[in-house]
Amino acid sequence: MxxxxxxxxxxxxxxxxxxxxxxxxxxxxxxxxxxxxxxxxxxxxxxxxxxxxxxxxxxxxxxxxxxxxxxxxxxxxxxxxxxxxxxxxxxxxxxxxxxxxxxxxxxxxxxxxxxxxxxxxxxxxxxxxxxxxxxxxxxxxxxxxxxxxxxxxxxxxxxxxxxxxxxxxxxxxxxxxxxxxxxxxxxxxxxxxxxxxxxxxxxxxxxxxxxxxxxxxxxxxxxxxxxxxxxxxxxxxxxxxxxxxxxxxxxxxxxxxxxxxxxxxxxxxxxxxxxxxxxxxxxxxxxxxxxxxxxxxxxxxxxxxxxxxxxxxxxxxxxxxxxxxxxxxxxxxxxxxxxxxxxxxxxxxxxxxxxxxxxxxxxxxxxxxxxxxxxxxxxxxxxxxxxxxxxxxxxxxxxxxxxxxxNFPLNTTYYGEADVIWSAGPAKSYPKQRVEVIDGSAVIKGFSKKSNLHIFEVDAKSNTTLVDHTQYFPGWRAYVDEKPVEIEFQDINYRGEIEFKVPKGEHNIKVIFTETRLRLFANLLSLFSFIAIILIGVASNNFKKILRKYRS
Incomplete structure (x- = not known):
């Protein structure tokens, strides 16, 4: 053949x-x-x-x-x-x-x-x-x-x-x-x-x-x-x-x-x-x-x-x-x-x-x-x-x-490959509210959610503690009026969830998932490696063109 x-x-x-x-x-x-x-x-x-x-x-x-x-x-x-x-x-x-x-x-x-x-x-x-x-x-x-x-x-x-x-x-x-x-x-x-x-x-x-x-x-x-x-x-x-x-x-x-x-x-x-x-x-x-x-x-x-x-x-x-x-x-x-x-x-x-x-x-x-x-x-x-x-x-x-x-409710893993150790394990039901007041008095309105960004407004009648019912992982940050606030994620009552304090008054809240230093370094390493590969590829093509021109 x-x-x-x-x-x-x-x-x-x-x-x-x-x-x-x-x-x-x-x-x-x-x-x-x-x-x-x-x-x-x-x-x-x-x-x-x-x-x-x-x-x-x-x-x-x-x-x-x-x-x-x-x-x-x-x-x-x-x-x-x-x-x-x-x-x-x-x-x-x-x-x-x-x-x-x-x-x-x-x-x-x-x-x-x-x-x-x-x-x-x-x-x-x-x-x-x-x-x-x-x-x-x-x-x-x-x-x-x-x-x-x-x-x-x-x-x-x-x-x-x-x-x-x-x-x-x-x-x-x-x-x-x-x-x-x-x-x-x-x-x-x-x-x-x-x-x-x-x-x-x-x-x-x-x-x-x-x-x-x-x-x-x-x-x-x-x-x-x-x-x-x-x-x-x-x-x-x-x-x-x-x-x-x-x-x-x-x-x-x-x-x-x-x-x-x-x-x-x-x-x-x-x-x-x-x-x-x-x-x-x-x-x-x-x-x-x-x-x-x-x-x-x-x-x-x-x-x-x-x-x-x-x-x-x-x-x-x-x-x-x-x-x-x-x-x-x-x-x-x-x-x-x-x-x-x-x-x-x-x-x-x-x-x-x-x-x-x-x-x-x-x-x-x-x-x-x-x-x-x-x-x-x-x-x-x-x-x-x-x-x-x-x-x-x-x-x-x-x-x-x-x-x-x-709109799948479960977590799609078999052996805890992506379940964080500070959580109580996979969730068993949806939270009644996406953001909850757990200390103090406040009204939450205008909640908007993406996979990596939560935006809402808070009218706090007193100093207040909020919990965003999201599994914490390094990279999540909370901002009150564009100012970073500390996140607590080991509250025994809300294990592994994003918890933070908001002072009295009306505030714009942003909870955003960002890259950690490790991930940012990894991203840059990937980027520079791709640039190196592209440059080598371009150099190869240019070298061939120069060589053909020289031979002609």
């Missing part, structure tokens, strides 16, 4: 990637997934915060029964930012969720092909590797069973990072740096934990395949710029995590989510729940298991090209490490390392296996048997066919009242 036009495989990958998504769009209902119903109110909350002028978005003002919460200070922002584009274009919440998650899947195929084509310089190998990547069982499960909104985007941006690094290895230094930096940035803001797995893979790829010291330097500068570009999100998410209940409630989640080897390796061609772990199909998949077997056989028994051998060793190393972290043997490591516990589910390391086995799938073409046109096409067909049982959800569909999710 030969591709006479490089555009043909891109088109084929797009068409084939649409196939598992068709069921999603055959109904106006929402496919019932583990997380789908959580993402709808988050999409709505993020969009409303953008409309209120928040950027970066950090505080979801209407969730948690109107008390609000710093949800987006900790939750990956990229899928919600992209969702806002679809909402702006007029799509509803359900349509937006479907389009956003589907876009991630299509992009992952296109970016994987770009990387594989650049790396192998062989369209046939690149296409095979991409099909393995797209139709790995767990890739489909992430969409149709889990509704993993952010994780699906990490699968798109890992190959884009590797594509940029490969350009650096081929001495396209500035172009490679720009692509690698931007792709690393997008990877990090796509998902908290899976992005870390893929980041480690990216670093391993640099160390394993760089041939020159200059390549190493440029690649690590590119990755570093990507990290610093994401500082607006990653620094507060890491350093302000101590203010939440996350560590307390997530510390033991991993214990019941180690998949058995039986569930991982048993062919589950009908997607039987018998081989699930925690309601999740965790099969590696027949083609991908065969890839591992072939890879080991080739390394031991055959004389092969050193580059292919390097690919297989690299892939098998990732496979082995991923398998180790999914095994109960690694329990002691999970128990000792709090960062690892943030992954929640050991089977998330299947993402590493998906990539490593797909990358190693080029080993099939080390056998002349698989190079035959009809054998090659049959292999492609079998890979896709074996994934079909996972295209259809086992949980059915949900009829969605979108108005409810636009």
């Amino acid at each position: 030969k591709f006479r036009n490089t555009a043909v495989p891109f088109l084929l990958i797009t068409i084939l990637s649409i196939l598992p998504l068709i069921n999603i769009f055959l109904t106006d209902k929402l496919v019932h997934t583990h997380d789908g119903l959580v993402h709808l109110p988050r999409i709505a909350a993020y969009f409303k915060a953008l409309q209120d002028g928040q950027f970066p978005v950090r505080f979801a003002g209407d969730l948690n029964y109107g008390y609000g919460m710093p949800l987006f200070n900790f939750i990956y922002p990229l899928p919600y930012l992209l969702s806002s584009i679809f909402l702006f274009l007029g799509f509803g919440l359900v349509g937006t969720f479907k389009l956003t998650i589907s876009l991630s899947y299509i992009l992952s195929g296109l970016f994987m092909f770009m990387f594989a084509k650049e790396f192998f310089e062989d369209l046939k190998r690149a296409f095979l590797v991409t099909i393995f990547y797209q139709f790995a069982t767990f890739r489909i499960v992430e969409i149709t069973t889990r509704g993993a909104f952010g994780e699906t985007y990490t699968y798109a941006f890992l190959p884009l990072v590797l594509y940029g690094i490969t350009l650096i290895f081929k001495k396209f230094y500035r172009r490679g740096l720009v692509i690698t930096s931007l792709a690393t940035f997008l990877l990090i803001i796509s998902h908290n934990s899976i992005s870390l797995i893929f980041f480690v893979i990216s670093v391993g790829y640099i160390l394993f395949f760089a041939k020159r010291k200059k390549d190493l330097i440029w690649a690590f500068i590119a990755v570093s710029l990507g990290i610093s570009s994401s500082a607006f999100y990653s620094l507060p998410a890491i350093l302000e995590h101590k203010y939440t209940y996350g560590d307390l409630f997530m510390k033991d989640v991993y214990l019941n989510n180690f998949p058995s080897f039986k569930n991982l390796f048993t062919p589950n061609i009908i997607n039987s729940p018998m081989f699930w772990t925690g309601n999740v199909p965790v099969q590696i998949g027949i083609p991908h298991v065969l890839t591992v077997i072939f890879s080991i056989f080739i390394i031991i028994r055959r004389k092969i090209d050193p580059t292919i051998k390097k690919i297989l060793i690299f892939s098998l190393f990732i496979f082995g490490i991923s398998l180790l972290f999914m095994s109960p043997i690694s329990n002691i490591v999970w128990r000792k390392i709090s960062l690892l516990r943030q992954f929640q589910f050991p089977w998330r390391f299947l993402s590493g296996i998906v990539f490593s086995t797909s990358f190693a799938a080029s080993s099939f073409l080390s056998f002349s048997f698989f190079k035959k046109k009809w054998i090659y096409l049959s292999l492609i067909f079998i890979i896709i066919a074996l994934s079909i049982p996972f295209w259809q959800t086992k949980e059915g569909y949900d009829q969605i009242d979108e108005k409810y999710y636009w």
Whole structure:
């Protein structure tokens, strides 16, 4: 099988990637997934915060029964930012969720092909590797069973990072740096934990395949710029995590989510729940298991090209490490390392296996048997066919009242990831009044609320204490007639709420959510990093123009 036009495989990958998504769009209902119903109110909350002028978005003002919460200070922002584009274009919440998650899947195929084509310089190998990547069982499960909104985007941006690094290895230094930096940035803001797995893979790829010291330097500068570009999100998410209940409630989640080897390796061609772990199909998949077997056989028994051998060793190393972290043997490591516990589910390391086995799938073409046109096409067909049982959800569909999710009362987290430690936990009902007089005598009027700004007037008959029924988080400030006043947030009767004093008289009150010094520093670090990336990109283009002019 030969591709006479490089555009043909891109088109084929797009068409084939649409196939598992068709069921999603055959109904106006929402496919019932583990997380789908959580993402709808988050999409709505993020969009409303953008409309209120928040950027970066950090505080979801209407969730948690109107008390609000710093949800987006900790939750990956990229899928919600992209969702806002679809909402702006007029799509509803359900349509937006479907389009956003589907876009991630299509992009992952296109970016994987770009990387594989650049790396192998062989369209046939690149296409095979991409099909393995797209139709790995767990890739489909992430969409149709889990509704993993952010994780699906990490699968798109890992190959884009590797594509940029490969350009650096081929001495396209500035172009490679720009692509690698931007792709690393997008990877990090796509998902908290899976992005870390893929980041480690990216670093391993640099160390394993760089041939020159200059390549190493440029690649690590590119990755570093990507990290610093994401500082607006990653620094507060890491350093302000101590203010939440996350560590307390997530510390033991991993214990019941180690998949058995039986569930991982048993062919589950009908997607039987018998081989699930925690309601999740965790099969590696027949083609991908065969890839591992072939890879080991080739390394031991055959004389092969050193580059292919390097690919297989690299892939098998990732496979082995991923398998180790999914095994109960690694329990002691999970128990000792709090960062690892943030992954929640050991089977998330299947993402590493998906990539490593797909990358190693080029080993099939080390056998002349698989190079035959009809054998090659049959292999492609079998890979896709074996994934079909996972295209259809086992949980059915949900009829969605979108108005409810636009005004969602709960907090959308499972393990206290964004519940602040000085509160009494998630709210249980709406407050009777948004602002309440708890000491003294006063009349409140003209109350206006945005997610990040509350404005009202107070006619205080005496010195008065007010409580704004909003969950306090560093950054909230109160002003009386434009003058800052101290906020108390540890009153035992109003735990974690914004409390402040107002003197006697008529006053204009403003309660506003602002950036702390840490967040302001993180924002500036991101801004300057983007400027550096742009300048490098512009310098690259100008240099090429000067060079062409000189040659002419």
